[in-house]
Amino acid sequence: MRIISGKHKGTRLIAPSDDLIRPTSDRAKEMIFNTLNSILSKKNLKIDDMKVLDFFCGTGSLGIECISRGFKQVCFIDNSKIAIDLTKKNLELIGAQKFAEIYKLDFRKLKSCTFKADIFFLDPPYNKFKVPEILKSIRNAGLISNKSLGIVELSNSTLENESFCLRIIKKKKVSNSLFLFVETK
Numbered sequence: 001m002r003i004i005s006g007k008h009k010g011t012r013l014i015a016p017s018d019d020l021i022r023p024t025s026d027r028a029k030e031m032i033f034n035t036l037n038s039i040l041s042k043k044n045l046k047i048d049d050m051k052v053l054d055f056f057c058g059t060g061s062l063g064i065e066c067i068s069r070g071f072k073q074v075c076f077i078d079n080s081k082i083a084i085d086l087t088k089k090n091l092e093l094i095g096a097q098k099f100a101e102i103y104k105l106d107f108r109k110l111k112s113c114t115f116k117a118d119i120f121f122l123d124p125p126y127n128k129f130k131v132p133e134i135l136k137s138i139r140n141a142g143l144i145s146n147k148s149l150g151i152v153e154l155s156n157s158t159l160e161n162e163s164f165c166l167r168i169i170k171k172k173k174v175s176n177s178l179f180l181f182v183e184t185k
């Protein structure tokens with residue numbers, strides 16, 4: 001598990017010691033950021049002005065990749081102490097704590113937040129939670145708004161009819177994962 005591009009390219013991140021946290025593979029991360037760059041380019045959006053939400057952050061690798069690539073700020077949220085500790089260690093590894101807000105929170109207990117994400121990553125444990133319920137919670141807390149871009153990672157076996165309050169821009173599959181590139185409505 002490494003940083004793919006940007007200021008900290010090639011840095012190896014600290015991986016979890018067990019399989020309770022499922023980090024996004026380097027191959028999937030490369031696909032995610034190539035696709036995201038294409039979408040942002042078509043929308044004429046600049047990353048250095050954008051804030052990112054890494055929800056169910058795990059090791060923090062997606063948000064840390066954003067920091068390495070020059071995004072303005074990243075908010076990391078997970079309800080696991082192990083995940084939050086790993087994210088903090090990985091941020092310390094590259095000296096990027098000043099670009100991060102970190103919260104140990106359960107999505108069902110979110111309150112109003114001042115952080116407003118332009119882009120969000122949503123990578124909940126496969127088949128454990130319903131994505132519409134999570135999206136409703138983070139939207140009600142004010143973390144995302146209309147026209148926020150998102151990358152939702154799901155199990156390949158997820159039924160397509162699990163409707164989301166999103167406009168799907170692209171779908172990509174890597175290994176056992178389905179990635180939806182979306183825009184909130």
